[in-house]
Amino acid sequence: MNAVSCTGVRHSFGRTVAVDDLDLEVAPGEVFGLLGPNGAGKTTTIRMITTLLPAPPGAIRVFGTDVAREKLAVRRLVGYVPQQLSADATLTGRENVALFARLFDVPRAARAEQVGSVLGAVGLLEVADRRAATYSGGMIRRLELAQALVSTPRLLVLDEPTIGLDPIARAGVWERIGQVRADTGMTVLVTTHHMAEAEQNCDRIALMHRGRITAIGSPAELRAEVGEHASLEDVFRARTGGDLTEDTSKGIRDVRATRRTARRLG
């Protein structure tokens, strides 16, 4: 059974077709990257998979469970780290994770141990009782990872997990994702703009362009299809016909989001 299966998925915002007849299968245990220019439809796809946007019945299944018909059951299977900040700066790291443990019905008797365990897994145990306002950008992202992991999801969904972070913090976030995946066999679905990160960390990649998937395969397969010495950037250009900022209105939204992140963390 696939971890995620999408068949003929569409979503429009008014007259804008954000996702257009999308077919996608993510195998259990793989790290799957969704890449594409701004406005390609990646976040919309992820928001349908995580039940935050409506999807037509039968179109999307998470471990066989229909996203439209069994929304709550799907939510129990999924841990989601959105692009926008979800940690509360006024709470400590531990309090932030404990809040998610309560929200996701982690049994009361197991809560404290589970919260400590995921804080340990993301390397934040020593600073767990400091307010999140004192954390660096990379630490905040790892805290959000802990929030998503506390309910032991089978599918971890990350929307631009390293946006606005410096290279060292980015590597730190990926290291933790890799470790959790190795320890638990969890499936990871991630969007990113960083080609090098996708190449290094994803088993398979789908390139999205104007709401459709234009190429899918392992990084090596995608490169081989374009040319002997092709980089993933070459693949991106060949399959999306553009650069990373195709939709300028969304570009501005993104820059704002990144700045908000920076301000809040600084």
Ligand SMILES: Nc1ncnc2c1ncn2[C@@H]1O[C@H](COP(=O)(O)OP(=O)(O)OP(=O)(O)O)[C@@H](O)[C@H]1O
């Ligand atoms: N809430 C919304 N209302 C109206 N249009 C939207 C909304 N959200 C997204 N869109 C539009 O839908 C299209 C797909 O957007 P989406 O956010 O899914 O792209 P994306 O690939 O995730 O982009 P990014 O890399 O910038 O996050 C874009 O044209 C975008 O402007």
